[in-house]
Amino acid sequence: MPVTSSPTDPTRLPRLPAGFVWGASTAAYQIEGAADEDGKGPSIWDAFVRRPGVVRDGHTGDVACDHYHRSGEDVALMRRLGLDAYRFSVSWPRVLPTGAGKVEPRGLDFYDRLVDALLDAGIEPTPTLFHWDLPQALEDEGGWLNRETAYRFAEYAAVTADRLGDRVKRWITLNEPFVHMSFGYGFGVHAPGRALLLDALPVAHHQLLGHGLATAALRAAVPDGQVLIANNCTPVRLRADTRSDADTAAASAYDVLHNRLFNDPILTGSHPDLSAYGMSDPSWGGVVRDGDLAAIAAPLDGLGVNYYNPTWVTAPADPGAGLPFDLTEPQEAYARTAFGWPVVPDGLTELLTGLKDRYGDALPPVWITENGCSQSAGTDDRARIDYLAGHLAAVAEAVTRGVDVRGYFTWSLLDNFEWAEGYHQRFGLVEVDFATGRRTPRASFAWYRDLIASQRGRTPS
Ligand code: GBH
Numbered sequence: 262m263p264v265t266s267s268p269t270d271p272t273r274l275p276r277l278p279a280g281f282v283w284g285a286s287t288a289a290y291q292i293e294g295a296a297d298e299d300g301k302g303p304s305i306w307d308a309f310v311r312r313p314g315v316v317r318d319g320h321t322g323d324v325a326c327d328h329y330h331r332s333g334e335d336v337a338l339m340r341r342l343g344l345d346a347y348r349f350s351v352s353w354p355r356v357l358p359t360g361a362g363k364v365e366p367r368g369l370d371f372y373d374r375l376v377d378a379l380l381d382a383g384i385e386p387t388p389t390l391f392h393w394d395l396p397q398a399l400e401d402e403g404g405w406l407n408r409e410t411a412y413r414f415a416e417y418a419a420v421t422a423d424r425l426g427d428r429v430k431r432w433i434t435l436n437e438p439f440v441h442m443s444f445g446y447g448f449g450v451h452a453p454g455r456a457l458l459l460d461a462l463p464v465a466h467h468q469l470l471g472h473g474l475a476t477a478a479l480r481a482a483v484p485d486g487q488v489l490i491a492n493n494c495t496p497v498r499l500r501a502d503t504r505s506d507a508d509t510a511a512a513s514a515y516d517v518l519h520n521r522l523f524n525d526p527i528l529t530g531s532h533p534d535l536s537a538y539g540m541s542d543p544s545w546g547g548v549v550r551d552g553d554l555a556a557i558a559a560p561l562d563g564l565g566v567n568y569y570n571p572t573w574v575t576a577p578a579d580p581g582a583g584l585p586f587d588l589t590e591p592q593e594a595y596a597r598t599a600f601g602w603p604v605v606p607d608g609l610t611e612l613l614t615g616l617k618d619r620y621g622d623a624l625p626p627v628w629i630t631e632n633g634c635s636q637s638a639g640t641d642d643r644a645r646i647d648y649l650a651g652h653l654a655a656v657a658e659a660v661t662r663g664v665d666v667r668g669y670f671t672w673s674l675l676d677n678f679e680w681a682e683g684y685h686q687r688f689g690l691v692e693v694d695f696a697t698g699r700r701t702p703r704a705s706f707a708w709y710r711d712l713i714a715s716q717r718g719r720t721p722s
Contacts, residue, residue, distance in 0.1 A: 325695075393451065494519075495519055562625060564616070
């Protein structure tokens with residue numbers, strides 16, 4: 262059955278505003294491989310994946326999609342899709358092998374060539390400066406628990422923008438500082454593998470400070486550039502059978518930790534009062550210094566939002582022990598991705614209108630910087646088409662309700678190294694055979710290509 266006769270016919274999706282930017286996302290450690298080539302230093306992920314038992318089947322990103330050697334082929338795929346923009350990340354230890362000091366020109370050369378190839382293909386390069394692959398040398402000094410890392414991040418931003426800023430005009434500082442803090446330092450399921458629970462909170466502030474200082478560095482290096490951050494945001498929901506005051510308080514606490522801890526400082530210039538939600542950290546007072554919030558709240562050109570699904574929360578079974586909420590499951594029988602994540606497109610409308618309600622005029626234009634789903638191997642990925650169609654309709658609905666959304670980057674262009682899941686979760690519009698590196702576009706690839714063309718009012722070629 263041809264894709265165009267299905268209910269997800271791309272020509273029948275609501276029209277996004279003129280000039281809407283259509284994109285796809287990837288990240289350095291998840292696709293590049295070439296883990297120690299051309300002078301690249303080790304990152305915390307190069308170290309973490311070597312610990313026994315932390316990544317399913319001991320997979321590593323040593324080779325991944327081998328994008329470092331196949332970027333020409335990958336840009337050709339993007340051109341076939343008709344992408345307006347490509348969001349990739351720059352590997353900090355490729356540019357600065359020990360995180361600071363000596364620059365590795367071969368690392369910058371790789372991104373320089375990639376940027377030129379993208380521009381030749383009419384695709385806007387949209388780099389993210391930090392997608393979790395901190396140079397191991399900085400981890401040895403405490404990583405993001407150490408305030409100094411924020412200053413090193415701004416120096417790295419300046420070096421990278423000095424080289425690419427004549428051609429790259431839209432920059433993203435951090436990817437999902439919440440997930441890096443909680444998975445990396447709170448629970449230890451991602452690099453650097455520290456399980457500090459709420460003692461990880463300084464990692465939030467130091468990443469935000471790094472964002473603010475890097476924003477200033479990017480403004481100086483690229484005066485006509487735009488700066489964004491990509492925050493992982495989730496609407497917080499309660500089950501119908503758990504709606505006591507304690508449940509409501511738990512939902513507020515989770516919203517503060519996941520969403521507001523990272524959006525409030527940037528958009529309003531103040532941290533939410535964590536202690537009012539049962540999350541005090543004894544060191545927090547000393548962590549936040551005079552002037553930090555002014556740097557963090559520097560005006561942004563856009564807020565990047567990575568959305569996968571809502572989060573269901575209840576009051577903690579054991580109040581007083583650990584966190585002031587428990588995560589739970591919805592009662593509704595939602596479709597599930599291969600990862601087991603519920604498919605809830607209206608959660609994206611709820612999230613976007615909720616941001617507008619909360620921040621009002623302080624909310625800059627929003628960009629969906631990630632959205633997508635994992636599916637089992639094979640190229641007939643109808644469930645992915647349903648997922649994307651549903652979520653794009655949800656974006657269109659939010660636009661109708663007054664949210665200024667400027668672009669959409671699907672996660673992901675390629676199957677790739679899915680962190681603790683290794684190569685077991687496949688998020689790509691393009692299937693990758695990791696034994697050979699062979700790329701095979703899926704049904705969703707043709708669908709997304711047709712969607713982009715029809716949104717532009719053209720017949721797909
Ligand atoms: C992003 O993180 C990353 O930026 C990207 O690198 C990654 O490959 C991609 O998403 C796919 O994972 O079990 O229902 O509670 C996403 C962060 C955190 C979002 C866990 C979904 C759990 C859903 N994710 N969350 S659920």
